[in-house]
Amino acid sequence: MLxxxxxxxxxxxxxxxxxxxxxxxxxxxxxxxxxxxxxQLRVMGILRDRRLRMTALADYLGLEKSTMTGLVDRAEKxxxxxxxxxxxxxxxxxxxxxxxGEELVxxxxxxxxxxxxxxxxxxxxxxxxxxxxxxxxxxxxPLP
Amino acid sequence: MLxxxxxxxxxxxxxxxxxxxxxxxxxxxxxxxxxxxxxQLRVMGILRDRRLRMTALADYLGLEKSTMTGLVDRAEKxxxxxxxxxxxxxxxxxxxxxxxGEELVxxxxxxxxxxxxxxxxxxxxxxxxxxxxxxxxxxxxPLP
DNA sequence: TATTGTTATACTCTATAACTATA
DNA sequence: TATAGTTATAGAGTATAACAATA
Numbered sequence: 001m002l003x004x005x006x007x008x009x010x011x012x013x014x015x016x017x018x019x020x021x022x023x024x025x026x027x028x029x030x031x032x033x034x035x036x037x038x039x040q041l042r043v044m045g046i047l048r049d050r051r052l053r054m055t056a057l058a059d060y061l062g063l064e065k066s067t068m069t070g071l072v073d074r075a076e077k078x079x080x081x082x083x084x085x086x087x088x089x090x091x092x093x094x095x096x097x098x099x100x101g102e103e104l105v106x107x108x109x110x111x112x113x114x115x116x117x118x119x120x121x122x123x124x125x126x127x128x129x130x131x132x133x134x135x136x137x138x139x140x141x142p143l144p
Numbered sequence: 145m146l147x148x149x150x151x152x153x154x155x156x157x158x159x160x161x162x163x164x165x166x167x168x169x170x171x172x173x174x175x176x177x178x179x180x181x182x183x184q185l186r187v188m189g190i191l192r193d194r195r196l197r198m199t200a201l202a203d204y205l206g207l208e209k210s211t212m213t214g215l216v217d218r219a220e221k222x223x224x225x226x227x228x229x230x231x232x233x234x235x236x237x238x239x240x241x242x243x244x245g246e247e248l249v250x251x252x253x254x255x256x257x258x259x260x261x262x263x264x265x266x267x268x269x270x271x272x273x274x275x276x277x278x279x280x281x282x283x284x285x286p287l288p
Numbered sequence: 289t290a291t292t293g294t295t296a297t298a299c300t301c302t303a304t305a306a307c308t309a310t311a
Numbered sequence: 312t313a314t315a316g317t318t319a320t321a322g323a324g325t326a327t328a329a330c331a332a333t334a
Contacts, residue, residue, distance in 0.1 A: 012272055013260050015279035020167035021186070022283065023160050025206060037323070042165070054293060062169060067325055069294055074323075091292040091333045116157050119282045128156055131278045134271055135159035138263045139166065181300070198316060211302055213317055218300080235310045235315040 026115045034108055039063075040075055044097065044105045051096040053086065080104060170259045178252055183207075184219055188241065188249045195240040197230065224248060 024038070031041045039061065046052070046060065058068045072095055075081040080101035086092035097105065120128060168182070175185045183205065190196070190204065202212045216239055219225040224245035230236035241249065264272060 009261065009264055009272065010257060012264055012276040012279075013257050015276050015283065016163070016167050016260065016264075017171070017256070018283055019160070019279050020164040020171075023164035024168060027161065027164075028206075039324070055291085062172075063324090064326055065293060066295080066327080070324075073294095086292095089292080089334075093293065112161070113154060113157050116160065117153065120153055120156055120160075122282050122284075123278055127278055127281075128153065130274055132156040132159055134267055134275045134278075135156070135163050137271075138266050139159065139162055140266075183301075199314085207301090208303055209316060210304080210318080214301075217317095230315095233311075233315080237316065 022119065023116065026112060030108055030111045030115065033111070034104065035078075036108070039071060040080075041108065043071065043075070043095075044080065044101060044108070047081070047095065047097045047101070048105050048109075051094050053092045053094055055092070057095060075101075166263065167260065170256060174252055174255045174259065177255070178248065179222075180252075183215060184224075185252065187215065187219070187239075188224065188245060188252070191225070191239065191241045191245070192249055192253075195238050197236045197238055199236070201239060219245075 027041060028038055031038055034041075036044070042061065043057065046057070052060070054068050054072070055065060057072075058065050061068075063071075072081055072083065076083060079098055082096050082098045082101075084094045084096070086094055123131060171185060172182055175182055178185075180188070186205065187201065190201070196204070198212050198216070199209060201216075202209050205212075207215075216225055216227065220227060223242055226240050226242045226245075228238045228240070230238055267275060
């Protein structure tokens with residue numbers, strides 16, 4: 001009998017999906033604790049050390065430009081994000097963290113680490129290093 | 145200098161979060177290909193081999209009962225899910241996949257595997273087995 | 289002409305609060 | 312009284328289509 005894909009792979013993929021849901025649950029929870037949606041949390045994380053145009057953000061997140069408009073509108077009203085016209089392209093708009101946004105993103109990040117730590121701590125140090133290496137291999141090179 | 149948590153752990157947690165976003169992107173995409181939201185996709189996966197009450201589903205997904213009502217309403221209108229009064233509790237409602245729902249869930253699952261396979265295949269077989277074992281350790285025992 | 293971003297519109301997801309029916 | 316589920320309502324996230332301003 002032919003097998004297209006090994007059983008290990010199917011179980012691995014199940015485990016990846018379940019892990020993804022567990023991690024997302026934590027991110028959603030931390031978001032909720034700070035009145036941030038998952039997407040807003042993500043935007044703030046991305047802008048932590050970058051300043052990006054609306055379109056670049058939309059592309060990175062896989063969203064439409066019009067969706068970004070609403071997302072940034074709401075975060076701007078709360079004083080977390082700012083908009084500024086691009087210096088080099090009259091059509092473009094740069095988005096960045098305000099000081100209040102920067103003040104929020106640090107504690108939020110630490111809270112995520114705090115909540116995910118118990119999961120990670122079920123593994124021994126050597127296993128953690130292996131897991132990290134394997135995940136990083138799967139993810140490929142990071143953003144510049 | 146004191147360190148509260150090792151650097152490996154912070155990087156591991158970053159890798160876990162990024163992996164989660166990558167997996168979610170695939171699940172969202174497969175959902176979109178089939179006009180299913182992430183949550184509906186998840187409900188269908190859960191009901192693949194179970195029949196659950198509204199409240200049990202809501203608890204499992206971390207949603208309010210009222211949210212489940214709308215979710216199941218829409219899937220029921222599309223003929224994917226069905227409702228039936230519980231045989232043992234006059235207040236309760238069981239939710240289950242219809243034949244059309246069952247027909248959809250198989251190909252959807254295979255499509256998810258197909259799209260996640262390239263990621264997994266960046267690892268060698270021995271590494272995949274390690275990764276699977278580590279993820280399963282972190283996740284703890286599965287649902288009965 | 290093509291690209292950047294916004295606006296208008298519509299639908300889904302989600303929660304809270306009030307309600308009905310059953311336990 | 313407590314629990315299971317629905318309804319009503321409201322806000323956020325999302326996409327599509329049409330638009331204005333700039334390249």
